[in-house]
Amino acid sequence: MVPINTVRPLISCSSSSSGFDTGPSAPVPKVGFVKLPRSNGGNHARLSFVQATEESTVATTNGRVAAVSGENAHQMATNGKAGNIVWHKSSVDKVHRQELLQQKGCVIWITGLSGSGKSTLACALCHALYSKGKLTYILDGDNVRHGLNRDLTFKAEDRAENIRRIGEVAKLFVDAGVICIVSVISPYRRDRDACRALVPDGDFIEVFMDVPIEICEARDPKGLYKLARAGKIKGFTGIDDPYEPPLNCELALPPKGNSCASPCEMAETVISYLEEKGYLHA
């Protein structure tokens, strides 16, 4: 048993069935890392360096899935236009990363109108989880549209592509063992459901900011509702573009009377859910 932070595994990943590389001059037994019991009181995950029992799975696709099983089957099945793509498997996988982080990867998908408090909740949640030693990453609509999605408008098909890309990135974070907090309007149910389908059951936690448009419009921190009402922005969600509220979300956060719970209280509600479902432990 070796602590991962002091002995680095000499691994080169392989897409073939040849197992793992143990370094330049080593004899090349098939070796890998298995079972990661928690170290006593420490933060370091521990790896057991053993003979590999499982080899990489190979499949050619040509648009079809061939002889793949388990999680990889899911990943191969989402392969797009390119054919002959082989899933490249690493000996350090999601289970190892989760053990390292002492948490489980998941997506907290915060949906709601502009001004409903998505970004505020995302930040409060990120902060509260950070205080508990949990690793999160926020994918905020406004921010992602500055880079990855800078080519997209607010037409329905561009919103769908925006959400699809964000869903794919979130899926990578889940595989990394990270708690990925997504704060995007994501107005279409179908697009949100498609993102839900990308990750294992239970790992997509949809949080609905159930705030009436009157409250959002009264807040209007960016002045966008005012511009939309004046006809200076066309296709603004909730004004002249649709928003489809979730039908079966994990959490809905409505206002109590005329006021909303504080961002910290909302964050605690989400954290209680994560705790109850076991996401804050490996």
Ligand SMILES: Nc1ncnc2c1ncn2[C@@H]1O[C@H](COP(=O)(O)OS(=O)(=O)O)[C@@H](OP(=O)(O)O)[C@H]1O
């Ligand atoms: N036409 C239109 N409709 C809605 N929102 C608009 C529009 N134009 C610009 N904005 C600003 O873009 C932010 C929403 O981006 P998203 O990527 O979350 O939108 S979407 O999920 O693709 O619908 C949104 O940010 P939030 O206010 O944080 O929701 C707005 O500031």
Ligand SMILES: Nc1ncnc2c1ncn2[C@@H]1O[C@H](COP(=O)(O)OP(=O)(O)O)[C@@H](O)[C@H]1O
């Ligand atoms: N729980 C809350 N109670 C009161 N005001 C809030 C709350 N959450 C957010 N706000 C305020 O509402 C405005 C919009 O919040 P924001 O997080 O930017 O919404 P969104 O990301 O959905 O557009 C901001 O001015 C913010 O300070």
